[in-house]
Amino acid sequence: MIASSPPVLIGIARIGDLLIVLIAGWLAYVLRHDTLTMPVAYVAAIGVALALTANAFQVAGLYRFGVVETVGGQLGRIIGGWTAVSLLLLAIGFFSKTSADYSRIWVGIWLGLGFVAIVVFRLGMARRIESWKQSGVMQRNAVVVGAGAQAERLLRYVAEQKSELGVEIVAVFTVRPNAGRRDVLGTPVRGDLNDLLLFLRGNQVQEVMVALPWDDEEQIAEVLTRLREAPVDVTLAPEPLGYRLMERRVRHLGGLPMTVVQEPPLSGWNYVVKGLEDRILSALIIAAISPLLALIALAVRLDSPGPAIFRQQRYGFNNNVFTVFKFRTMRTDMGDARGGAQATRGDPRITRLGAFLRRTSLDELPQLFNVLRGEMSLVGPRPHAVAHNEEYAQLIDQYLGRHKVKPGITGWAQIHGLRGETDTPEKMERRVQYDLYYIDNWSLWLDIRILIRTIFVGFVHKNAY
Numbered sequence: 001m002i003a004s005s006p007p008v009l010i011g012i013a014r015i016g017d018l019l020i021v022l023i024a025g026w027l028a029y030v031l032r033h034d035t036l037t038m039p040v041a042y043v044a045a046i047g048v049a050l051a052l053t054a055n056a057f058q059v060a061g062l063y064r065f066g067v068v069e070t071v072g073g074q075l076g077r078i079i080g081g082w083t084a085v086s087l088l089l090l091a092i093g094f095f096s097k098t099s100a101d102y103s104r105i106w107v108g109i110w111l112g113l114g115f116v117a118i119v120v121f122r123l124g125m126a127r128r129i130e131s132w133k134q135s136g137v138m139q140r141n142a143v144v145v146g147a148g149a150q151a152e153r154l155l156r157y158v159a160e161q162k163s164e165l166g167v168e169i170v171a172v173f174t175v176r177p178n179a180g181r182r183d184v185l186g187t188p189v190r191g192d193l194n195d196l197l198l199f200l201r202g203n204q205v206q207e208v209m210v211a212l213p214w215d216d217e218e219q220i221a222e223v224l225t226r227l228r229e230a231p232v233d234v235t236l237a238p239e240p241l242g243y244r245l246m247e248r249r250v251r252h253l254g255g256l257p258m259t260v261v262q263e264p265p266l267s268g269w270n271y272v273v274k275g276l277e278d279r280i281l282s283a284l285i286i287a288a289i290s291p292l293l294a295l296i297a298l299a300v301r302l303d304s305p306g307p308a309i310f311r312q313q314r315y316g317f318n319n320n321v322f323t324v325f326k327f328r329t330m331r332t333d334m335g336d337a338r339g340g341a342q343a344t345r346g347d348p349r350i351t352r353l354g355a356f357l358r359r360t361s362l363d364e365l366p367q368l369f370n371v372l373r374g375e376m377s378l379v380g381p382r383p384h385a386v387a388h389n390e391e392y393a394q395l396i397d398q399y400l401g402r403h404k405v406k407p408g409i410t411g412w413a414q415i416h417g418l419r420g421e422t423d424t425p426e427k428m429e430r431r432v433q434y435d436l437y438y439i440d441n442w443s444l445w446l447d448i449r450i451l452i453r454t455i456f457v458g459f460v461h462k463n464a465y
Contacts, residue, residue: 006065009129013068014054016121021053022046024114032106041101045089052088056081059269060444062122069129074122080445082115084273091280133166141204143171143196145223146211146237147181147189154211154237155185167207171199175212175219193226200230211237265404265439273444278378278406282371293365296327296357303353306332309366314383317406322375324383325366329354367409379447380408381435392432395425402435405442410454412438412446 025046029038057063060081067073089107093099132138142158144151151172158167172189173196174181181189190199199205208227212220220236227234238245249260266274286293297308310328313321330349350358357363370376376383381402384392393399413434418427438446 009068009125010063010065013122013125014063016125017053017057017062017118018050020117020121021049021114024117025049025110028106028109028113031109032103041098042106045102048092049085049089052085053081055269056084056088056273056444059273060084068122069126069133071123071126071130074126075119076445077443078115078119078122080443080448082111082118083448084277084444086111087280088276091284094284138166140167140206141170142167142207142209143173143190143199143205144169144184144187144209144211144237145173145175145193145196147172147174147184148211148213150213150237150239151184151211153240153243154209155187157243159185169209170203170205173199175223193223197226197230200232205232207233207235209235209237214239265442270442274377274442274447275374277444277447278371278376279374281378282368286368286372289365296362296365299353300328300357304331304351313386314407315386315389315403316375316383317403319400319403321386322370324376325369327357327363327366329357329363364409371409375406377406377408379410379412379438379450380405381411381438382414382431383407388428392425392428396429396432398436399428399432401439402432405439410450411435412450415450415453415457 025042026038029042030036057077060077061067062074062077062081067077089111090099093102129138144154155169155172158165158169169187172184172187174189174192177192177194183189190196196208200208208230210220210223212223214220214236224234245259245261249263251258251260264271300308306328308328310326310330311323312326314324316322329351330347331351354363367376371378411434413431416434418431418434438450
């Protein structure tokens with residue numbers, strides 16, 4: 001049955017998403033203009049949206065079966081993916097100067113209708129899959145070849161993950177007859193390879209799991225040869241180390257499967273999406289707040305002698321040094337180029353206007369130009385002064401792991417209140433832990449959550465002084 005094939009269900013999800021985008025765009029045009037015929041420009045816009053949706057949803061993880069089958073695991077990803085599609089469409093229209101060619105009402109109806117329809121479709125799929133799982137329709141019967149430690153480890157893992165995997169191991173078989181075991185962790189031993197072939201003919205079995213030591217190449221080769229004619233999936237259970245690397249991606253090196261143990265946290269499409277997010281949003285924000293930036297710069301110049309912009313060396317991606325931009329908040333005759341002396345409450349170096357800018361985080365706004373230049377991200381670990389970096393790298397384990405991604409204007413640590421002075425190693429260690437969590441769990445949706453929370457809790461804080 002189609003319900004027993006996760007790859008088919010993933011394919012249905014892909015096709016369904018794209019059909020919804022297509023139909024929603026056409027239906028929005030009909031509702032707006034009361035005609036069934038669409039101009040070429042509108043058709044082209046829908047075509048671009050289809051390509052963006054396919055890629056954004058892939059990056060958001062919406063085409064993994066473990067996500068498709070759960071209700072709670074999809075909503076946040078759908079919001080993040082569809083927001084990315086919407087922002088990219090608006091940015092393309094803005095920068096290509098074609099936005100005036102389209103009805104704003106049509107765009108609003110299309111994006112709103114598309115989002116609602118995708119949510120309803122995906123949640124409906126998840127509930128249908130859940131009902132199939134509960135009724136046993138999606139259950140895959142499997143047998144295990146091997147009765148040693150490898151088989152015990154596999155049976156224990158399948159039993160622990162049974163509700164998620166939908167796999168039922170119905171029997172165990174040995175390579176040689178008279179193996180001396182009647183069961184493995186309660187699962188009966190039904191015989192040897194000859195008995196296995198007979199069992200496959202008379203029972204509904206979809207998979208044979210070979211659980212033998214990998215260094216026993218002769219036995220594994222014999223099992224695979226005997227099963228070549230059986231119409232079932234045949235898989236090879238991992239060695240003990242494999243259970244610690246379950247979530248790792250497999251890459252092929254000239255046809256040789258290689259387990260990826262470590263890779264940059266932002267690579268491939270994730271790197272592209274993060275880059276587009278930074279460049280597009282920073283450009284739009286700068287355009288929107290340019291009068292405010294000019295007003296603050298003028299106020300800084302009038303408030304105290306010195307330049308409006310303060311420049312300081314910071315460590316960025318891969319420990320490369322870059323120049324960070326901020327509105328100047330301190331007196332020029334009491335500055336600290338390396339940033340070794342942190343600002344404290346009531347610091348005499350801070351100007352009258354500077355105190356307000358620091359308290360409201362408005363002094364950080366010029367870093368939008370660092371983002372536009374590709375030196376920073378909107379969201380990421382905050383860049384620390386050179387002196388602090390060198391000091392804490394010696395004190396805190398994995399401190400330099402913060403530089404595996406670009407530093408950000410705001411971050412996971414900042415929205416959790418970890419801002420301002422870090423006068424003890426313990427405070428810095430807590431900040432580093434939040435930064436490393438962000439790096440290990442990055443997603444577009446996480447960035448959007450951080451940006452939204454920054455608006456409400458990230459600008460003004462009691463530790464910002």
